[in-house]
Amino acid sequence: MLDLAILGLLDSRPLHGYEIRRQLREGLGLLANVSYGSLYPALARLEAAGALEAVDEEAAPHAGRRVRTPPTGSLSGEWAVLRARARGNARGRRSRRVYRITDRGRELFAELLAGAGPADDERSFGLRLAFARHLAPQARLALLERRRAQLVQRLGEIGAPSGTGELDPYARSVVEHAVEGIERDVLWLDRLIAAERGERPVGADTSVRPA
Amino acid sequence: MLDLAILGLLDSRPLHGYEIRRQLREGLGLLANVSYGSLYPALARLEAAGALEAVDEEAAPHAGRRVRTPPTGSLSGEWAVLRARARGNARGRRSRRVYRITDRGRELFAELLAGAGPADDERSFGLRLAFARHLAPQARLALLERRRAQLVQRLGEIGAPSGTGELDPYARSVVEHAVEGIERDVLWLDRLIAAERGERPVGADTSVRPA
DNA sequence: GTCATCATGTAAGCCGTTACATGATTGC
């Protein structure tokens, strides 16, 4: 699952580990809090598998270090570049390791996205949907409908026996809140599915075009 | 976390493993899908720690096997009891192991509930809140406010940089949905906190009593 | 010259899963 996220982010542009983590925190609420203890080994593993490769930073303009308003013009920036060039090997020079996705990585990404993972929980689904632009329309629809079916099934399981009447107020509140959350998710999925079927982009305004 | 759930359920009445799992599936949406592979070892561990003890089924009326409308009167039920008594040791007789919580178990439960676990994620919080009746009012309030603070912080982290404008529609939809979910959670917590401060039960009607 | 932040990594371990293996009970 982490692999999927990493490959998905790297598909847009080369990044280094630290930056990947920031994007996971800020961008997707899902999978926030991935720790370096899992992120870096994952990167190393993916590189070993040939899915990623380390690149020269010069070759990857978007992944560069965040320059914060150089007070002495651009001089310090150039300095850094010169200092970097002065040393030798592609790694170790400036401590950062910027990764780029390879063709093999894109294959792997497609596999993971299509459903290599057996169970799909909340996180897994959210992640797949976030990268759904890489899926074929039919696969997208299948993803959404599979998730919807799961949620509906869960709703059936929860409310079914004897109601929530016998629980104390706290437990009841938790259950009710959870149920409402799932119902909300189903409505959301319905909107996405409708948009998908209409072959319109998901952001389309639903109040316009009555038929 | 599983331990907390087990002890919490067993605090109400003795249960066997299979039944505990059912209640986790049906009752709390959280922690649904606990597998036997983790549940049974957990029960064994808790028993070894003296937090649980196996009981004679006769001594635990509520934990009895679900009798499904005996067609021949109550005869088959009595049969089962007789057959059970015919054999010897407290375990193995009828394959089920019914557990009861001990005083030590209640201590452990209180510890876990109070916050022995370091990080509190969604699940951990939901579980604690579900058993919040066992907490002192101040601890309850602290739990709710801590969670609220976490969610507000997350909201700040997510929307902050450059907005969601640069994401594709799918990713944007995921992020927006997540943000709305968190906002909804915060409102829910606000209601619970207000109820808690007013020393009213959590289900109290908020539209009445303007001040 | 020191502190915060950026940046990468390792080691130990927890908590849970899947897959497998087994057996009792009951309905038909």
Add this chain to the structure above:
DNA sequence: GCAATCATGTAACGGCTTACATGATGAC
């Protein structure tokens, strides 16, 4: 008698966390 469900367990493994260790860079 056979299948479905109830019921308990074991073994192997996976993925992620915490805690630790290290060092570069830049701001003041």
